Amino acid sequence: MTYVIAQPCVDVKDKACIDECPVDCIYEGQRSLYIHPDECVDCGACEPVCPVEAIFYEDDTPEEWQAYYKANVEFFDELGSPGGASKLGPVELDHPLVSALPRQGADE
Template sequence: MTYVIAQPCVDLKDRACVDECPVDCIYEGKRMLYIHPDECVDCGACEPVCPVEAIFYEDDTPEEWKGFYDANVHFFDDLGSPGGAAKMGVIDADHALVAALPPQEHDE
């Protein structure tokens, strides 16, 4: 089991979760953040600090965003397990599900 970042993060990337993560497993893609399923220790520190409530425990992900589990997992297919997001910086890619979404509007 792992945590999942879903659609409310797309085009927002607040990064409060990144600052809170004790194991540096939240990676930044082009349009959203992704939790590495093999590096996440399921501590839950990221979930309460997300200002748009985009982070869910895998089993608690709302039905409308269930596809984001695969997006979080398969974002790392080519990257493997780098062992920490900080050294990677922004990765100039997104999972196909995210890349195909129209621009998301957020209240400022």
């Protein structure tokens, strides 16, 4: 795993990172985006374009969002490795960590 999408993405899903990802490894869940740990090539293209600063290099993830590393990995337990987010499309699923959060942003 190289990059992690953390709590600031929940209920925002701007998707600028998806447009920048050269390997199509950022998948869309119901309330958040997730980076596939085996498909990410550690290029870092996604990090600077995130408007809510939700993407972190694994070792740089703030302490309060460390659990999002596990959430990004475990999100793919059922999905496996589809080989690209665009051919799979949005998934009606989220990691339990994300599902348990109250709604964020304008919909609060």
